[in-house]
Amino acid sequence: MKKTDDELIKDFFLSYKEDINDNGFSEKVMRRIPGRDYKWGKIITLLSWIVVIMLFVLLGGINVIIGTFCDILTSQGAQDLIMGNLPKLALGILIFTGTVVYHIISEER
């Protein structure tokens, strides 16, 4: 009895069907996974921030900033400037606050 066409093709494909060994394929795929780079990027960024903040504190950066603000606020020039331009300053603060609020709302949407 001769094989039908279907049996002939089925047997033919079956005789050639074999599993392919991984041979490092999955490792190559996992190396190219985008999240992996992203995760390392996040870790490096976090470590960099910690180093920067530590250096800033250790080298007296906070004292410098506080000192500078005190100097500005207590100087006569700054006092005159603030008092002379109070409406403009209020308008500037209002526009700045409005812009920040608008951005927060639009990002949440």
Next chain:
Amino acid sequence: MGQINDISLVAQVLVFHNNRAFDTLVKKYQSPIRRFFLNQTVGDSDLSDDLAQETFIKAYTNLNSFKNLSNFSTWLYRIAYNVFYDYIRSKKETERIDSSEVDANYQTEQENVGAKMDIYESIKCLKEEERTCITLFYMEDLSIEKIAGVTGFPTGTVKSHLSRGKEKLSEYLKNNGYEKNR
């Protein structure tokens, strides 16, 4: 059971960003996906591996679009099918040649790996769509409905590709002495 396991692994990747779970999925499906590409490219192993890698990376980046309406393997085959036809389209666009010439190019490129093997010689006589349907049906044991899901063809079209492909293949096999008595 296998399907439940796949869903659990997908959930682990999506919820806990567990890359080891995805690695398990890659290890599980690398063989059928690479075999699918080997058949489509009539034995070009380097190209097959490149396309298979692209398939798994696309699967990873689009994992949240896996809605569990089909098996994970069917979903993966669909991505593989799209990756292959995107490749064919880009190749056609760059070379501006027709489909039969693309096939001819494959055939000359494959000499080191596939040309000596009867399986790749035999499927060279098939058109791309017939090759896809025939290899998914006979090699990967996918049902006609699943092949329709993978390729996006209506089931009637899958049946006619299978029928034409079977006709050509059986003729090739008979002409090459594969027809034996039981």
